Amino acid sequence: MKKLFYILVVFVFLILISKINRLGNENKILNERIKNQPESVQSEDCSSSYSECLKFPWLDLPLNYFSVKDVTWGSIGGVGKKGTMDEYTQAAFNNKVVYQSYPTTNITIKEYSSDIVWPSSKKFSDLREEISQENNGGFMSTIDENYKTYGQIAVNFFDNGQQIEMTDSFDVNNDGEKEKVLGLNFIGRADGGSYSAAIVKDNKIIFSVDEDDSFIVPADTTNGFFVEWRSSEDSSPLCCPRGYMRTRFVLNNGKFIPVYEQEIRYLIVGNKSN
Numbered sequence: 001m002k003k004l005f006y007i008l009v010v011f012v013f014l015i016l017i018s019k020i021n022r023l024g025n026e027n028k029i030l031n032e033r034i035k036n037q038p039e040s041v042q043s044e045d046c047s048s049s050y051s052e053c054l055k056f057p058w059l060d061l062p063l064n065y066f067s068v069k070d071v072t073w074g075s076i077g078g079v080g081k082k083g084t085m086d087e088y089t090q091a092a093f094n095n096k097v098v099y100q101s102y103p104t105t106n107i108t109i110k111e112y113s114s115d116i117v118w119p120s121s122k123k124f125s126d127l128r129e130e131i132s133q134e135n136n137g138g139f140m141s142t143i144d145e146n147y148k149t150y151g152q153i154a155v156n157f158f159d160n161g162q163q164i165e166m167t168d169s170f171d172v173n174n175d176g177e178k179e180k181v182l183g184l185n186f187i188g189r190a191d192g193g194s195y196s197a198a199i200v201k202d203n204k205i206i207f208s209v210d211e212d213d214s215f216i217v218p219a220d221t222t223n224g225f226f227v228e229w230r231s232s233e234d235s236s237p238l239c240c241p242r243g244y245m246r247t248r249f250v251l252n253n254g255k256f257i258p259v260y261e262q263e264i265r266y267l268i269v270g271n272k273s274n
Helices: 002-035 039-043 124-134 140-150 153-159
Strands: 071-076 088-100 162-170 179-186 196-201 204-209 215-218 225-229 243-252 255-270
Touching: 071 255, 124 140, 124 153, 140 153, 140 162, 153 162, 153 204, 196 215, 225 255
Parallel strands: none
Antiparallel strands: 071 088, 088 255, 162 179, 179 196, 196 204, 215 225, 225 243, 243 255
């Protein structure tokens, strides 16, 4: 019996050794496969952090699978008509064709305010003269039009060296009325500058955001909105950002507060050889 017992022990031991060796070989083969994968494939598995995932997949797909209205930026070099998909060789797409990270309640947006700001008491004529001197008389037609359209509230932005460059309107506080949503840029800016944004109701600023390239866009309900903005950790060129952050704000106890945010990555498509 003892002899049979020893034989069984040795047999089991040999089986375990064989399995351990096999698993080791399989892991070695798997690691070699991962190591030898194309860089674009490996990057799909990297962290969603901008600092840890500076490279991102570039899909070698025909551009005519996509819509020109979704192009955020791209490389002009095709042979087609301007304003069509055929004029691009590569392009970055927004809208539905993007990567969206899972929402997180770890809020990183900081440059915003829900404080109520009344119209400035400064005189438009005084600020107009200052702006004219700083810009050698340029951009005054835009400043005059801003003041004519928005009144004294525009003086608040002039005082910060900004002008109102774009507008929208939608309900943000669930009161059934549309508020004015303003896109702001620096007076005399170059190459688009960096946008900030504000919401105005009853001639008062009720919300403002000053993150890099920040925009306020409608949410799926009339309680609050989204702020889309560029993370300070995004090291991609200003001309060709790889995406943006999107933070959801809601109205809570009279204040707009952030409740979650996501990272959005553009879909990069086109022939790499061009």
